[in-house]
Amino acid sequence: MTEWVEMLVTMADGPKQPVHGVVVPYRNTDEPWRFSYGSYGEEPVLPRLRHDGVHLYRWGRRTRIESMDGDPLFVSDGETAWDFTSSSERPRCTELRSVQFLGPGRELVITRPVNHWVRNHHARPTGPVTDVDFLGRRCWSVELAPRESRAMPRLSVRLVVDAASGAVLGQHSGDGVDGAVYMEVAVGSPIDPALFTWNGPVVTDAESRAQAGRGVPRRSDGAMQWFRENINAEPMHVPVLMDFTPRMVDLSDDESGAFSAPLGPSRESGDSPGWLIRRPRSQEPWRVKTHGFQVAWSTREFDWACAIYRGTLDAAAVAILQHQLHPGDPIVGAPQLVFGGSDGP
Incomplete structure (x- = not known):
């Protein structure tokens, strides 16, 4: 039997091989979908899966969503995100960590940070990992308990993960009301890495704030932008030796x-x-x-x-x-x- 730890290690950093397919979301209710978000004042980036389906490309933490006609809707290289919802030629640009996914299917589209899974207040399995066959591929399925929330009730979620690549191929709410699945998928077929980036003009967070009348960011925000541009824009993780020897038991x-x-x-x-x-x-x-x-x-x-x-x-x-x-x-x-x-x- 596959252990949750093995499944988690396989899926934690996103698909290890290029994955491409057609993904369709579903929602079996007429009840309105509620969500909340916060921002400094810029237009938020809220990607979603269209009800008629999308082409989804994944590779590691990288993502590309296209309409069924092939038009780009959302692109990310794993750090930066570009949202083409308002403009196909000048997308809204922000950091991926600021993106808030709208509707079902988030786990298929965006790979969560590793600390989401290792901290105790996030999802844990409610039962064993089971082996399933999905789209002719060997997969794992597991139900994760809802994380605690005082703001709104949470539901468990069931994930279907490709055992070979670690790609999430299906996500279903615990009550069966909504979710998203690949209708067809190709794993390991070559994908041009250029599909996961954008080099044209963009609307930045600062420009979006200005358009919304928010004004110039605080000096500290500008200083952080300077640091990203001149020193380092990547997350800085340094292993530190710490003494864990207990002083009492x-x-x-x-x-x-x-x-x-x-x-x-x-x-x-x-x-x-x-x-x-x-x-x-x-x-x-x-x-x-x-x-x-x-x-x-x-x-x-x-x-x-x-x-x-x-x-x-x-x-x-x-x-x-x-x-x-x-x-x-x-x-x-x-x-x-x-x-x-x-x-x-």
Whole structure:
């Protein structure tokens, strides 16, 4: 049986091979679709899938949506996004992280940042990963629990992921009301990388704000733009060596081996990197008192979870930590963490 961790690693950075096909969204209700968004004052970029279908190209974090007639609608190289909804010759341009997808099918179109999946307040599987055949391809299917939201009720979501490429080929809401699927797909066929970028004139965030009467951005915004243009426009991620040696351990049950421990320097000093907790392995949701648990996993006998207050544990760091905690004891799954309980710190 495929584990959720294996499926997540395969899909986390987007399709590993070029993927192209026709995607059609569906919505089996007349109820209005509600959403909310926020911006500094510029016109938001809200791509969507047309009800009659679109041509969708994916490769890694890159995306291209075309109408069924071949007109570009939305393009992204994985960092910058261009929206052609208002103009086919001067698209609206913004950072991909500012894009807010409208309607069903987001998981097919935009690859989420890795920390979306590793932080405890985002989706976790409600059951096992199952093998399915979709469009003649070996795929995985999993249902993810809704993330907590006080603003509006959330539904679970079921994803269908191509096992070979990691491409999301289907997304369905837990109540079956809406979703989006490939009607036909080609995996591995060559795609010109130039399809995922735009070198012509654009409408920038600043121009969009000015057109909306927002005016000139604050000096700090201009300084950040200068930094992007003159120093570095890419995300800056630097691995940092941190001391995770616990200074104290709360052995809540010495017979079962459950414990919690603040990592690194004492919490009173304000420099503690985070927490490590463990319990006997269980299928029950693990209720923890605080947000921030970025990674959780299970060995044959125990469930483990680790939280850090600054930064993100990448796959290499997690592997090092796991080796130091239980060398030779393999990972067999992951517990479901739930905020607001009493089992952890």
